[in-house]
Amino acid sequence: MCGIVGYIGPRDAVPILLNGLRRLEYRGYDSAGIAVYTGPGEIQIRRNVGKLQGLVEAVEREPISGSPGIGHTRWATHGEPTVYNAHPHRSQSGRIVVVHNGIVENFLELKAELVAEGFTFRSETDTEVIVHLIERYLEGENLSLFEATRRALRHLKGSNAVVVMAAPEPDKLVTARLGNAGGITIGYGQGEMFIASDLPALLDHTREVAFLEPGQMAVVTRDGARLYTLDGEPVDFQVTTVPWDPVAAEKGEYRHFMLKEIHEQVRGLTDTIAGRVDVEQGRVRFLHLDISPQQARGIRKIFITACGTAYHAGLVGKTLLERLARIPVEVMVASEFRYADPLIGPDDVVLAISQSGETADTLAAMEEGRRKGATLWAIVNVIGSQAMRMADGYISMQVGPEISVASTKAYTAPLVDLYMLGLLLGELRGTLSAEQRRRLVDDLMHLPELVSEVLRREDDYAAVARQYVPIRNIFYLGRGIHMATAYEGALKLKEISYIHAEGYPAGEMKHGPIALLEPDFPVLALVPQDPWYEKMLSQVEQAKSRGAPVIALATDGDERVAELADHVLYIPPTPWLLAPVTAVVPLQIFAYVIATERGLDVDQPRNLAKSVTVE
Numbered sequence: 092m093c094g095i096v097g098y099i100g101p102r103d104a105v106p107i108l109l110n111g112l113r114r115l116e117y118r119g120y121d122s123a124g125i126a127v128y129t130g131p132g133e134i135q136i137r138r139n140v141g142k143l144q145g146l147v148e149a150v151e152r153e154p155i156s157g158s159p160g161i162g163h164t165r166w167a168t169h170g171e172p173t174v175y176n177a178h179p180h181r182s183q184s185g186r187i188v189v190v191h192n193g194i195v196e197n198f199l200e201l202k203a204e205l206v207a208e209g210f211t212f213r214s215e216t217d218t219e220v221i222v223h224l225i226e227r228y229l230e231g232e233n234l235s236l237f238e239a240t241r242r243a244l245r246h247l248k249g250s251n252a253v254v255v256m257a258a259p260e261p262d263k264l265v266t267a268r269l270g271n272a273g274g275i276t277i278g279y280g281q282g283e284m285f286i287a288s289d290l291p292a293l294l295d296h297t298r299e300v301a302f303l304e305p306g307q308m309a310v311v312t313r314d315g316a317r318l319y320t321l322d323g324e325p326v327d328f329q330v331t332t333v334p335w336d337p338v339a340a341e342k343g344e345y346r347h348f349m350l351k352e353i354h355e356q357v358r359g360l361t362d363t364i365a366g367r368v369d370v371e372q373g374r375v376r377f378l379h380l381d382i383s384p385q386q387a388r389g390i391r392k393i394f395i396t397a398c399g400t401a402y403h404a405g406l407v408g409k410t411l412l413e414r415l416a417r418i419p420v421e422v423m424v425a426s427e428f429r430y431a432d433p434l435i436g437p438d439d440v441v442l443a444i445s446q447s448g449e450t451a452d453t454l455a456a457m458e459e460g461r462r463k464g465a466t467l468w469a470i471v472n473v474i475g476s477q478a479m480r481m482a483d484g485y486i487s488m489q490v491g492p493e494i495s496v497a498s499t500k501a502y503t504a505p506l507v508d509l510y511m512l513g514l515l516l517g518e519l520r521g522t523l524s525a526e527q528r529r530r531l532v533d534d535l536m537h538l539p540e541l542v543s544e545v546l547r548r549e550d551d552y553a554a555v556a557r558q559y560v561p562i563r564n565i566f567y568l569g570r571g572i573h574m575a576t577a578y579e580g581a582l583k584l585k586e587i588s589y590i591h592a593e594g595y596p597a598g599e600m601k602h603g604p605i606a607l608l609e610p611d612f613p614v615l616a617l618v619p620q621d622p623w624y625e626k627m628l629s630q631v632e633q634a635k636s637r638g639a640p641v642i643a644l645a646t647d648g649d650e651r652v653a654e655l656a657d658h659v660l661y662i663p664p665t666p667w668l669l670a671p672v673t674a675v676v677p678l679q680i681f682a683y684v685i686a687t688e689r690g691l692d693v694d695q696p697r698n699l700a701k702s703v704t705v706e
């Protein structure tokens with residue numbers, strides 16, 4: 092959470108910082124600010140509460156220009172979203188400024204120490220202790236900015252990322268990463284350098300980047316960067332070229348990123364499959380996940396760990412991997428994983444799923460797996476992210492940047508990755524014959540076409556959604572592989588429309604929740620043709636008999652469902668192992684339409700951020 096940017100070079104930093112923050116606004120939008128070195132010995136700051144546009148207007152009213160500069164878009168943790176809590180934060184002398192992502196866990200203790208030394212705090216944030224600590228060493232002990240920052244950082248507990256700038260040393264920015272609090276990526280230009288929490292802020296300028304690992308810091312000048320450990324030892328590092336196209340991070344003709352990303356699923360799935368399957372042989376191979384038959388046969392259990400939407404993908408993955416490769420799979424929300432003391436050993440695999448690859452809970456779960464000797468695999472979208480680098484092997488999602496806070500294409504891509512992983516493990520473990528594999532691969536090859544057909548029906552789904560705009564509550568019910576679809580459909584609706592939506596295993600309704608049903612409490616039931624079809628039909632009957640309106644998601648031509656339900660969202664016939672992909676798309680559209688009809692900002696819903704890099 093929180094986005095941080097930095098620029099040093101011959102150009103005016105202001106438009107570069109503002110543009111970078113616009114790209115990172117999905118990480119938090121409670122407030123935004125920039126600090127720029129404006130002339131001999133002077134740093135000026137502009138800050139504003141609310142979205143970035145407010146800051147842009149503040150800068151228009153009171154222009155500044157210069158270089159270097161740093162910027163921040165905030166997702167509040169300590170202290171309300173107010174101007175005085177907005178970053179950048181300034182030291183007492185006014186000569187040092189800092190932007191920060193993460194949580195200083197011992198900030199109360201540090202604050203008390205600094206107050207006793209005579210430092211005055213102007214905000215409620217934990218960040219302010221960092222800038223005062225740096226000042227303690229820079230001004231108090233006459234250390235260089237690098238050395239003062241290094242000494243200051245050694246006091247901090249928790250996961251934190253910072254960029255620091257100081258008026259006495261305007262030829263550099265100092266940046267550091269402690270723990271898993273979001274990434275720091277350094278971008279290489281021609282005679283200019285960039286810093287950002289995430290790639291989208293850099294891609295307009297460069298694709299040559301270096302990633303800071305936890306426990307590293309860097310001194311960035313306009314000619315390059317030098318990396319160090321927190322002990323001040325120089326570190327060797329690599330500059331890599333990232334493949335993403337900057338245009339992919341633009342909204343284009345679409346009204347919202349969410350809608351664009353829903354529509355990108357056809358291309359995303361095509362790219363996800365392409366190059367990985369051999370149709371003739373019924374084989375799957377992943378470039379960065381090399382598994383030997385011996386290793387595959389030796390796996391005792393796979394622990395899938397993830398958060399939010401990625402967790403729901405993991406739930407579908409359990410069915411896929413167990414059915415195809417006959418390996419026991421446990422799925423755990425990452426925030427619980429490390430505290431559960433899971434029974435993992437060297438014969439197990441911990442498989443993390445994460446769009447950002449920076450979610451603090453997921454990274455902590457991976458670390459727990461590492462500590463216990465398990466093999467680490469990851470399914471990740473953001474190239475170069477921490478999860479990708481931590482894993483022993485990974486599958487990249489191939490869907491390009493996902494900007495909208497509500498995850499869509501980064502849900503369907505891992506479903507397909509997990510299906511392909513099931514095929515691969517099924518082959519290596521001998522649980523699938525060549526004939527079965529060829530049929531399963533053939534099914535997969537038709538999937539993008541089916542999703543394309545679903546998207547052609549967007550207007551039909553939207554027309555149904557418009558009838559449910561005023562609702563206050565809704566149940567999403569599913570069974571078997573579609574329990575996860577129900578959870579995911581409900582999450583999409585609640586996070587962008589603020590309607591109370593609950594995903595529930597349909598068979599559990601009769602054990603309590605059915606008491607809630609009444610004529611203004613609709614049910615969205617997932618009733619495609621699959622092994623749970625008959626069971627789901629009786630669940631729909633039960634809901635109807637309690638007076639609840641029913642929206643059913645069903646397979647084309649299903650008359651039985653049409654007779655029972657008030658509205659039907661039809662999807663084309665899809666092999667049931669792949670139906671979570673075609674079934675979720677109408678639910679994404681349903682949520683999107685209700686939220687936009689309610690006039691809400693679907694790309695940046697309240698209280699949320701795209702990357703959750705705090706615990």
Ligand code: M6R
Pocket residue numbers: 398399400401444445446447448449450453496497498499582583586701702703
């Ligand atoms: O980047 P990650 O996939 O690790 O993020 C996990 C969740 O924070 C994320 O899926 C979240 O639930 C989305 N807002 C859902 O749309």
